[in-house]
Amino acid sequence: MTDIIQFHDVSHRYEGGHDVLSHVSFSVKQGEMVFLTGASGAGKSTILRLVALIARATRGQVHVHGQTLASVKPRHIPAYRQRLGLVFQDFNLLNDRTVFDNVALPLIIRGHSHRDVGRQVRAALDQVDLLNKEKVYPLTLSGGEQQRVGIARAVVTKPDLILADEPTGNLDPEMAHEVMRIFERFNQVGVSVLVATHAIDLIKAMPHRMIHLEHGRISMKVPLSVRHAGDFPYA
Amino acid sequence: MPRAAASSDRRQTFFSRLLEEHARVFFFSLGKLWQNPAGTLLTALVIGITLALPAGLHALINNVDKLSYSWEGAAQSSLFLKDSVSAERGKDLARELNARPGVARTTYISRDQALAEFRKLSGFGEALDILDNNPLPAVITVTPMHKQSRDEINALVTDLSNLPEVDMAKLDQKWLERLYGIIDLLQRGVMVIAVLLSLAVIVTVANTIRLDIQARREEIIVMKLIGAPNSFIRRPFLYTGLWYGFTGSVVALIFVGVGMAALTGPVQNLAGLYESNFSLSGLSFFAVLQVFGAGIVLGWLGAFLTVSRHLSKIEPH
Numbered sequence: 001m002t003d004i005i006q007f008h009d010v011s012h013r014y015e016g017g018h019d020v021l022s023h024v025s026f027s028v029k030q031g032e033m034v035f036l037t038g039a040s041g042a043g044k045s046t047i048l049r050l051v052a053l054i055a056r057a058t059r060g061q062v063h064v065h066g067q068t069l070a071s072v073k074p075r076h077i078p079a080y081r082q083r084l085g086l087v088f089q090d091f092n093l094l095n096d097r098t099v100f101d102n103v104a105l106p107l108i109i110r111g112h113s114h115r116d117v118g119r120q121v122r123a124a125l126d127q128v129d130l131l132n133k134e135k136v137y138p139l140t141l142s143g144g145e146q147q148r149v150g151i152a153r154a155v156v157t158k159p160d161l162i163l164a165d166e167p168t169g170n171l172d173p174e175m176a177h178e179v180m181r182i183f184e185r186f187n188q189v190g191v192s193v194l195v196a197t198h199a200i201d202l203i204k205a206m207p208h209r210m211i212h213l214e215h216g217r218i219s220m221k222v223p224l225s226v227r228h229a230g231d232f233p234y235a
Numbered sequence: 236m237p238r239a240a241a242s243s244d245r246r247q248t249f250f251s252r253l254l255e256e257h258a259r260v261f262f263f264s265l266g267k268l269w270q271n272p273a274g275t276l277l278t279a280l281v282i283g284i285t286l287a288l289p290a291g292l293h294a295l296i297n298n299v300d301k302l303s304y305s306w307e308g309a310a311q312s313s314l315f316l317k318d319s320v321s322a323e324r325g326k327d328l329a330r331e332l333n334a335r336p337g338v339a340r341t342t343y344i345s346r347d348q349a350l351a352e353f354r355k356l357s358g359f360g361e362a363l364d365i366l367d368n369n370p371l372p373a374v375i376t377v378t379p380m381h382k383q384s385r386d387e388i389n390a391l392v393t394d395l396s397n398l399p400e401v402d403m404a405k406l407d408q409k410w411l412e413r414l415y416g417i418i419d420l421l422q423r424g425v426m427v428i429a430v431l432l433s434l435a436v437i438v439t440v441a442n443t444i445r446l447d448i449q450a451r452r453e454e455i456i457v458m459k460l461i462g463a464p465n466s467f468i469r470r471p472f473l474y475t476g477l478w479y480g481f482t483g484s485v486v487a488l489i490f491v492g493v494g495m496a497a498l499t500g501p502v503q504n505l506a507g508l509y510e511s512n513f514s515l516s517g518l519s520f521f522a523v524l525q526v527f528g529a530g531i532v533l534g535w536l537g538a539f540l541t542v543s544r545h546l547s548k549i550e551p552h
């Protein structure tokens with residue numbers, strides 16, 4: 001299996017600050033689901049930002065889809081991002097458009113034909129169980145429903161990599177659990193998923209690899225074998 | 236063959252998709268403006284007033300031009316004949332000139348007739364008897380045909396003055412020349428005003444779009460996050476600018492139309508007093524197209540300049 005994400009000795013500092021990531025190396029395999037954990041400020045979001053080219057590594061190399069991100073020119077960033085599915089903590093939906101129009105947006109950006117759009121949007125909404133909500137506006141939905149719209153928008157273009165930054169941060173435990181299960185469903189059909197999360201309790205029972213960050217360094221990688229054994233390094 | 240067919244097929248779908256996308260944004264941006272009718276109307280009003288000023292002035296000057304043109308028919312030219320030209324030759328010449336293109340009417344006035352007329356009009360009757368011989372030349376008055384341009388009439392008069400029998404030709408319309416001079420100046424002035432006010436339209440649209448961009452900052456960031464290229468994000472703003480220009484043009488034309496309508500009555504009254512059948516003409520079809528063209532181009536340009544400047548500054552972080 002090839003790696004879909006590779007970090008080689010990556011460091012990052014925001015302008016004028018200190019290193020928020022230092023010497024980070026890890027990889028995510030194609031078709032793998034990985035949790036990125038760590039305390040607030042540990043650098044989880046920064047890692048996702050580097051993968052989505054919202055920020056660039058100060059030192060070291062990031063490879064995604066076998067491509068060296070340092071070589072992606074600014075004008076090619078849109079095309080690069082179109083291969084990713086991004087899910088955010090605060091959903092980032094456009095509240096003046098219907099659920100349908102929100103989910104359709106990535107397809108319209110890619111220039112899909114009208115008929116194509118209708119079919120694929122409904123398929124995506126079906127996958128997150130929101131087929132009956134296509135005509136409503138996001139703010140009339142519960143947090144969990146809004147996040148499912150966000151997921152539908154991320155997967156409507158069938159990306160092979162989903163990045164999610166604390167997707168359950170604003171949800172109650174039950175909804176959070178439901179959202180995580182949706183990610184697992186996509187992972188089961190071969191999509192690679194990288195989820196940054198605080199919610200240790202939630203992912204405790206989920207059999208996926210974990211990468212734990214502390215102050216910008218990887219302090220622990222919990223391999224699948226350990227997770228399968230049911231051992232969990234946090235009491 | 237199949238490769239060429241496939242590539243033409245792909246181009247076909249590329250263009251039809253582009254068309255579909257532009258049609259979508261065309262109506263989407265219109266819908267956005269519709270959601271904020273008061274703001275849209277206000278912007279359209281400002282643009283409308285700005286465009287109405289040069290358009291209205293242009294229409295008024297055209298009418299003055301038309302009016303002076305109708306006076307031109309009254310312009311007469313006097314050809315003073317050389318003393319060596321006999322009365323018979325003079326009459327023949329008048330007849331020949333009458334047949335010339337561009338000439339409506341000619342009249343021969345012999346030296347004796349001229350003297351008699353002068354005697355009558357000047358009141359110098361007896362005083363003239365002192366002179367041994369008649370000092371006045373014979374004259375042919377030429378009335379140019381209606382519906383000729385100024386240049387054509389001038390050329391005609393120059394031609395006539397070059398005839399061997401003619402000593403001097405005089406076109407009696409200095410005041411008309413002056414009027415034309417003033418009209419030229421006014422036309423130039425309207426052009427300067429139009430250029431300045433075009434800048435004002437661009438600035439108005441640019442500022443409105445700038446506020447619009449700021450209000451939709453979050454939306455733009457989300458679009459960029461999900462991989463929208465700048466051209467995609469820019470498009471609705473460009474169409475919004477285009478719509479502002481279009482609605483502004485409509486408002487401008489309404490203003491000019493109402494203004495013209497208000498002037499029509501008094502102008503007809505005045506024309507009646509001068510026994511003229513002059514009536515005010517509104518903007519020509521071509522001028523109406525120009526107003527729409529100017530509005531749309533300026534609106535688009537104003538949007539383009541702002542969006543290009545501001546969009547690259549809004550990046551997710």
Ligand SMILES: Nc1ncnc2c1ncn2[C@@H]1O[C@H](COP(=O)(O)OP(=O)(O)OP(=O)(O)O)[C@@H](O)[C@H]1O
Nearest residue numbers: 014015017020039040041042043044045046047552
């Ligand atoms: N735009 C920025 N400019 C400067 N410093 C930043 C910026 N964004 C984040 N940081 C700093 O970088 C460090 C890591 O931030 P990051 O957002 O990656 O943490 P995180 O693990 O996602 O935290 P949380 O769980 O609270 O989301 C923090 O110390 C933060 O203050």
Ligand SMILES: [Mg+2]
Nearest residue numbers: 044045046165
């Ligand atoms: Mg974070």
